[in-house]
Amino acid sequence: MKRLSLIFTQTANSSGRATNPTIPLGCRTNPPGAASGFTTQGVTVETAQPHAGVHIENVSKSFGPDGARTLVLNQVSLSIKMGEFVSVIGPSGCGKSTLLKTVAGLIDADSGTVMVDGMTVKAATKNKMIGLVPQSPALLPWRTVLDNVRLPMTVNPKANANRNLRDPREILESFGLGAALDKYPGQLSGGMQQRVAIARAFVFDPSVLLMDEPFSALDEMNRDAQRLGLLDFWQSNRKAVMFVTHSVPEAIMLSDRIVVMGAHPGHIAEIIDVPLPRPRTIDVYATDEFRDLEGQVRGTLREVMGQKSA
């Protein structure tokens, strides 16, 4: 618990970057040695900081019956540092959701390691350090909006000690849901429901947020509003974010880096930096940099898809 409190009090720190050197392309250069040293599982208070964020190393996963197993993830390595927003994009079947579920502790990798703030995923979930926003809001229809957001606090209360729990009312108000506190999910629009789901993931102050295409079910105009809302909130509550998406503009708009994955088997094809200044507004879409990046990401995606058919 002591270790936890130290991790939670630290802020986004650019010197704490620990990008994995096995990432082949498009990666920013690191100070040498930054990536070494997180091979041990027991992390002490002193070394916690460089381990902040998510570290995925050589993760492989296959599904299916023995003899006919399909490799879904092949030696995937990726690091997301504290306060960094990373999108994962790729064609269907590239294993991006599987990767997210592996980090969430919902799927066990066949080989490789996943560490969250220097802890195994299991220990991280035990300490409630991972916030998950699933593809559908997955709210409990019999609970009010407020009680839905309270849910993570009442579950696994042992992990509540020494943490900076947020006021659910306050967080919902900042999400523009102040008038909906006592409503039921069935009375809200899809966009509002998804915002409640995001509030539910933020409320217990996890260090890592995992989002699995949270806006994919919304219409385009609504989606833009939700993206900006998310960015706005994240700007003042920097978490390590892994954001799985199908949308190129969405990935560029939100991210510091975009991980392009290829399929058969799922692998990281390229990691593209998004050097657009923050805070970002809707005007970003109109900039040349945005268009260049969009061309770059789409080009990489085309390449990835081409490999598949070749």
Place this chain on the structure above:
Amino acid sequence: MSTTDTSALAVQAATSATGRRFSPLASAKFKQNLRWSNWAPAVITFVIAAALWQITAIANPYVIPTIDQVWVSLINDADTYWANMLVTGLEVLVGASSGIIAGFILAIIMAEFQVMERAVMPLVVVVMVTPIVAIAPALVVAFGFGMTPKFIVTALVVFFPMLVNSLAGLRDVDDRALDVMKTLHASRWEIFRDLRFTGSMPYVFAGLRIALPLAIVGAAVAEFVAAGQQAGLGSLVTIAAAQANLPVTWASITLLCFMGVVLISLLALVRKRVLWWSDGAAVGR
């Protein structure tokens, strides 16, 4: 099937339950329920059925009684019918509630421990494919002509649909909500408390809707085979039929039917209160 079959009770429930939470919609919904196109078709069907019955009864006086003969019997012997209905009602109440509770509890155990399903389900299926009509006389031999065999038969009949439906409901949780719970390291108890229990209710109510009418069947069958015991509407039916007393036979049948309607209406009322959050169309209608 929504409100037309459950009469005014359901209409009342709909307005009070929704009125509490979605007040602007309540009065509109109430008006909608009162629209003649909602209730008139069912009423017309009943009137036609009654007319056909009456014509047939007048033409065949030794096959079925006329409606007014049944009515006269009900009025004249109201005390007898009431006493017998109380007996059958008690059997249904005790038998059904124990069967419901047992079925739900076993479903929880099976949902939480798959081994238990593998261990116990085959036995449950074996018992359930055995015709209840065949088990009933054996139970009378074992437990005598008192209430016990009737409770057991009723509970047995109710048990299976409750078990199967509750089990399906406890298993059918929103996978994504379950994912959220798992990343929070929710304990099994917390997942049950926050997700499975309430989430299973649409299925539980679907099970109840099958089970409650069956409970009346169970009680009546148990009374049929427990010859000599002159209590309960089921006994009344067999005795009156043996004497070819058509009005009494059909008056008893009518009361059994009435009990079923009351049970189903009560269920619809409770369902509206408990399952206001559930899509009416989804399950359990």
